[in-house]
Amino acid sequence: MATTTWEVVIGLEVHVQLQTKSKIFAGASTAYGAEPNTQACDVSIALPGVLPVMNKEAARLAVKFGLSIGALVNQRSIFARKNYFYPDLPKGYQISQFELPIVGKGELEIETDKGTKVIGITRAHLEEDAGKSVHEGFNHSTGIDLNRAGTPLLEIVSEPDMRSASEAVTYLRKLHTLVRYLDISDGNMQEGSFRCDANVSVRPKGQEEFGTRAEIKNINSFRFVEKAINYEVDRQIDLIEDGSEVVQETRLYDSEKDETRSMRSKEEAHDYRYFPDPDLPAMVLEDSFIESVRRSLPELPEKRKDRFIQEFSLSPTDADKLITEKETANYFEAVCEKTMAEPKIAANWVLGELTAALNQENLSIIDCPMESSKLASLLDRIADNTISGKIAKEAFSLLWSGTDSVDKIIEDKGLKQITDTGEIEKIVDTILQTNSAQVDQYKGGNPKVFGFFVGQVMKQTGGKANPKQVNEILRNKLD
Numbered sequence: 198m199a200t201t202t203w204e205v206v207i208g209l210e211v212h213v214q215l216q217t218k219s220k221i222f223a224g225a226s227t228a229y230g231a232e233p234n235t236q237a238c239d240v241s242i243a244l245p246g247v248l249p250v251m252n253k254e255a256a257r258l259a260v261k262f263g264l265s266i267g268a269l270v271n272q273r274s275i276f277a278r279k280n281y282f283y284p285d286l287p288k289g290y291q292i293s294q295f296e297l298p299i300v301g302k303g304e305l306e307i308e309t310d311k312g313t314k315v316i317g318i319t320r321a322h323l324e325e326d327a328g329k330s331v332h333e334g335f336n337h338s339t340g341i342d343l344n345r346a347g348t349p350l351l352e353i354v355s356e357p358d359m360r361s362a363s364e365a366v367t368y369l370r371k372l373h374t375l376v377r378y379l380d381i382s383d384g385n386m387q388e389g390s391f392r393c394d395a396n397v398s399v400r401p402k403g404q405e406e407f408g409t410r411a412e413i414k415n416i417n418s419f420r421f422v423e424k425a426i427n428y429e430v431d432r433q434i435d436l437i438e439d440g441s442e443v444v445q446e447t448r449l450y451d452s453e454k455d456e457t458r459s460m461r462s463k464e465e466a467h468d469y470r471y472f473p474d475p476d477l478p479a480m481v482l483e484d485s486f487i488e489s490v491r492r493s494l495p496e497l498p499e500k501r502k503d504r505f506i507q508e509f510s511l512s513p514t515d516a517d518k519l520i521t522e523k524e525t526a527n528y529f530e531a532v533c534e535k536t537m538a539e540p541k542i543a544a545n546w547v548l549g550e551l552t553a554a555l556n557q558e559n560l561s562i563i564d565c566p567m568e569s570s571k572l573a574s575l576l577d578r579i580a581d582n583t584i585s586g587k588i589a590k591e592a593f594s595l596l597w598s599g600t601d602s603v604d605k606i607i608e609d610k611g612l613k614q615i616t617d618t619g620e621i622e623k624i625v626d627t628i629l630q631t632n633s634a635q636v637d638q639y640k641g642g643n644p645k646v647f648g649f650f651v652g653q654v655m656k657q658t659g660g661k662a663n664p665k666q667v668n669e670i671l672r673n674k675l676d
C-alpha cells in the first residue's frame with residue numbers, strides 16, 4: 198500500500214488581555230497579583246440588580262488592533278451571552294460577541310521558508326475573562342479566585358491557513374510583537390495575558406475537504422504551542438493510519454509529559470445558546486472616534502523593519518531580530534544616534550554581546566542595566582581604532598558589570614590598541630627572524646603559514662596590535 202502524505206491544517210484563537218485599568222463592564226481594578234477575590238466586584242459576578250457598562254478604553258484598544266491589520270472595523274457591534282456552567286463563572290454566562298464582532302476580516306503576513314504568506318484573520322471580538330480555579334494550598338478541594346472575572350479580552354480568530362507548527366508559531370510571534378507595539382496588551386504569557394488555543398487537523402495531501410479537528414486549549418508559551426501541535430499531528434495521523442478516526446473535541450496540553458489529553462468532547466459542551474445580552478445596547482462607534490484611534494497608531498513592526506533595512510543598510514534577518522521587541526529596536530536606535538560606528542556594527546553588538554549578557558542573567562531588554570550611551574562609547578573606541586573588536590569584548594563585560602567609562606577601562610587595563618607602525622614593524626621583524634623555518638616554508642609556496650605569523654604578533658602584543666596593520670606589514674615584508 199502506498200503511504201499517504203499528510204497535510205497539517207491549523208487555525209489559532211488567541212486571547213489577548215487588553216491593558217485597561219478597569220474591567221470591561223465595571224470600575225474594579227484589573228491589576229495582576231492582588232489578594233484573591235479583592236477585585237471580584239458585583240458586576241463581574243453579576244449580583245442581582247447590577248448592570249454592565251461598556252469600558253470605552255477596551256473598545257479603543259480593539260479598534261487599534263483592527264486598524265493596524267487593515268481589518269474591517271464594524272461601527273455597530275453586539276454583545277452576546279455565551280452560556281455555560283463552570284465554577285470560575287458564577288454568572289452562568291460569559292459576555293462575548295458572536296454575530297457582529299467589533300473587528301471583522303483582516304490579514305497578517307508571515308515569513309516562511311517558502312516566502313511571504315498571508316494568514317487570514319476571521320474576526321476579533323471583545324469579551325470578558327472568567328475567574329480562576331486554584332488548586333495549590335487546598336486539600337481535596339479547589340479555591341476560586343474571581344479577580345480576573347471581567348478583565349477585557351480581545352479574541353483574535355484566524356482562518357485555518359497555517360500548514361505546520363512552525364508557521365503557527367511564526368504567526369503567533371508576529372501577533373505578539375504587534376499587540377505590544379500597539380500598547381494594547383503587555384503580552385505577558387506567564388501571567389496569561391496572551392494565550393492561545395490551537396485547532397489542529399490533518400488531511401491527505403491534495404484533498405480539498407478539511408479533516409476533523411481537535412482544539413488544544415490555553416497553551417501559554419511559544420515552545421509549547423509548537424510541541425503541542427506536533428504531538429497532536431502525530432497522534433491524529435497514527436489514529437487514522439490505524440483505521441480509527443479523529444473525534445472533534447477539546448484537549449489539554451500537558452507540558453511535563455509532552456502530550457495532549459482529552460478534556461471534553463464537542464458534542465457535550467458546544468451549545469452555548471448565544472443570544473444578544475439584553476443589558477447592553479449595541480455598541481456604535483462614531484467616525485471621529487475611529488479616526489482619532491487611527492491617528493494614534495504608532496510605527497508598526499513591518500514599517501520599522503523596512504526602515505531599518507533602508508536607513509541603516511541592515512539585512513532583513515538582522516532587522517527582523519531587532520524589531521521583534523519594540524524595546525530592543527528603541528535601544529538599537531538610541532545606540533546609533535550616539536555612536537560614530539556603522540549601524541551594522543551596532544546591530545551586531547545589540548544582537549550578539551548585549552543579548553547574550555541579558556540572556557545569561559535572564560533579564561529582558563526593559564531591565565537592561567547598561568545604558569545605550571555606554572555601548573555607544575564602546576563602539577566609538579572600535580570605530581576610531583583605539584581598541585580592536587576582540588578587546589572590546591573584554592571591555593564590554595567590565596562595562597556590563599558596572600564600570601562607568603570605556604576610556605577608564607582602556608587606560609586602567611592597558612587595552613589601547615597598538616597602531617604605531619614603527620612599533621608593530623619591530624615586533625614583526627623579531628618574529629620573522631626567530632622563525633626562519635616558517636619564513637622558508639612561506640616563500641617556498643605555503644600560504645597557510647601567513648596565519649601563523651599573524652598569530653605570533655597578536656600573541657606578543659596581547660591581542661592589541663591593529664590586525665589590519667599587522668597584515669599589511671607582514672605582506673610588505675614577505676611578498
Ligand code: ADP
Pocket residue numbers: 206207208209210354355356357358396397398407408409410
Ligand atoms: P468554534 O466556534 O468551535 O471555536 P470556529 O469555526 O469558530 O469554531 O473555528 C475556530 C478555529 O478553528 C478557527 O481559528 C478556525 O480557523 C479553526 N478551524 C476550523 N476548522 C478547522 C479544521 N478543520 N482544522 C484546523 N483548524 C480549523
Ligand code: MG
Pocket residue numbers: 210412
Ligand atoms: Mg473556539
